[in-house]
Amino acid sequence: MTTPPRILYCHCNYAQVVPKEVKEAVLKKLCESGVAFEAVADLCEMSARRDPALQRLAEGGTVKIAACFPRAVKWLFAAAQAPLPADGAEVINMRVQTAEEVSAALFSEELKPNLPKGKAAPADAPSVQPETAAAT
Amino acid sequence: MSLQDQTTLRIVLYEGDGSQPLEAPGRFAAMTALLEKGFAVTRAAAAGAPARADRSSLLVLGQFIGGKPPQAEDAAGEVSIRFQDITGFDAARIAESVESARALTSAVKQGDWKPWFPVIDYDRCTNCMQCLSFCLFGVYGVDDGQKIQVQNNDNCKTNCPACSRVCPEAAIMFPKYKAGPINGDVVSDSDLNREKMKVDISALLGGDVYSMLRERSEKAQSRFSKERDADKALKERQKCLVKLAQAGDIPAEVLMSLPSPDEIMRRAEEAKAKGQAALAMQKQTS
Incomplete structure (x- = not known):
């Protein structure tokens, strides 16, 4: 038996670029379902913090991500030293797709990997230089 | 302290054995309230694996039967785990109690910095x-x-x-x-x-x-x-x-x-x- 893809939902909390009605409808569908999922306030913020949860999400098998543009999501994970598996991640774009389309893709058993092809290996990302990270 | 050094508080909404599941509208309201305060929330269910809570404090929310949360600890001792019974709480009170719990940890308050960067x-x-x-x-x-x-x-x-x-x-x-x-x-x-x-x-x-x-x-x-x-x-x-x-x-x-x-x-x-x-x-x- 294959494990179904995990689900990650981004609330894009700190900007109004994802239509509110789409975010709400997708989250509502997730809450009404019986599936486990991860809901994060803002993937950008997690990437900036290099949140280790991103690594766990990237490494734990296939994943469907309801967020924004696949190119942006791919490199947000890579910037956090947590590259997504090129053939194991599907990004569903809440900026341009309807809530129905996003929900259907999330709950579909089929994974449609759609990350832009290219060099996403950790070796291709710059090395981390924590000593140069900015103080807040 | 650099952004990368700050820890965050991760929330798990527990609805398994020993707890009363939330009704869907209540779950949605609670999720929304927590996300809008900047928290990451895992909804644990029978299927699917949540992300590990590395470097984070973990707060497990649930409507625990008899108000008693299950016993749990991180075997490696790396993650501090707390429980919060939310029986009878509305979404605003859940968010408030989580914020109070956060203040007791070293976890950063989210939303103080708009994540705008290249x-x-x-x-x-x-x-x-x-x-x-x-x-x-x-x-x-x-x-x-x-x-x-x-x-x-x-x-x-x-x-x-x-x-x-x-x-x-x-x-x-x-x-x-x-x-x-x-x-x-x-x-x-x-x-x-x-x-x-x-x-x-x-x-x-x-x-x-x-x-x-x-x-x-x-x-x-x-x-x-x-x-x-x-x-x-x-x-x-x-x-x-x-x-x-x-x-x-x-x-x-x-x-x-x-x-x-x-x-x-x-x-x-x-x-x-x-x-x-x-x-x-x-x-x-x-």
């Missing part, structure tokens, strides 16, 4: 260092292999996408920007041509913007003191930078937060020198 598409980036040479705020740097990277993302000026405009390959994204390809949308040929036209902002201004600033600074120094009052200086800066704002889509408040023309020049020269040094190192090592 994200580099290394599939497109050619390591030309134009972004490093351009940014006046020290956002960019290079790693040990002289590869461009975003080093100080919290130095970035909110809503300013100017460095993405100077990138000849449209390789710099701001995921929260309004339009493509800067927001991460696919880069089309026409986008690329448009970006290329914006490579040299100083050329668009009809000359080197920094020379122009230097000139203005020199003129200002030779004027009588009455001409150098704060209002005049402000107007000078506004005039001088308005074209740059239009060319680079830079918010006025970002421009007005810039220091004096002298300081801008100093920073520009510093950035340019960093870019040139990185390019020179690249040549040496290739």
Whole structure:
């Protein structure tokens, strides 16, 4: 038996670029379902913090991500030293797709990997230089 | 403390054995309230594996039967786990209790910083260092292999996408920007041509913007003191930078937060020198 893809939902909390009605409808569908999922306030913020949860999400098998543009999501994970598996991640774009389309893709058993092809290996990302990270 | 050193509080909404599941509307309201306060929430259910809570404090919420949470601990002792019974709580009270729990930990309060920073598409980036040479705020740097990277993302000026405009390959994204390809949308040929036209902002201004600033600074120094009052200086800066704002889509408040023309020049020269040094190192090592 294959494990179904995990689900990650981004609330894009700190900007109004994802239509509110789409975010709400997708989250509502997730809450009404019986599936486990991860809901994060803002993937950008997690990437900036290099949140280790991103690594766990990237490494734990296939994943469907309801967020924004696949190119942006791919490199947000890579910037956090947590590259997504090129053939194991599907990004569903809440900026341009309807809530129905996003929900259907999330709950579909089929994974449609759609990350832009290219060099996403950790070796291709710059090395981390924590000593140069900015103080807040 | 750097952004990367800050810990966060992760929430698990537990609805398994020993607890009463929430009704769907209550679950949605609670999730929304927590997300809007900046928390990450795992909804644990029979199927699916949640992300590990590395470096985070963990708060498990549930309507625990008899108000008694299950016993749990992190076997490795790395994660502090707390429980909160939310029986009878509405969404606002859940969010409030979680915020109180956060205050008791070392976890950072979310939302104090708007996550606006450049994200580099290394599939497109050619390591030309134009972004490093351009940014006046020290956002960019290079790693040990002289590869461009975003080093100080919290130095970035909110809503300013100017460095993405100077990138000849449209390789710099701001995921929260309004339009493509800067927001991460696919880069089309026409986008690329448009970006290329914006490579040299100083050329668009009809000359080197920094020379122009230097000139203005020199003129200002030779004027009588009455001409150098704060209002005049402000107007000078506004005039001088308005074209740059239009060319680079830079918010006025970002421009007005810039220091004096002298300081801008100093920073520009510093950035340019960093870019040139990185390019020179690249040549040496290739």
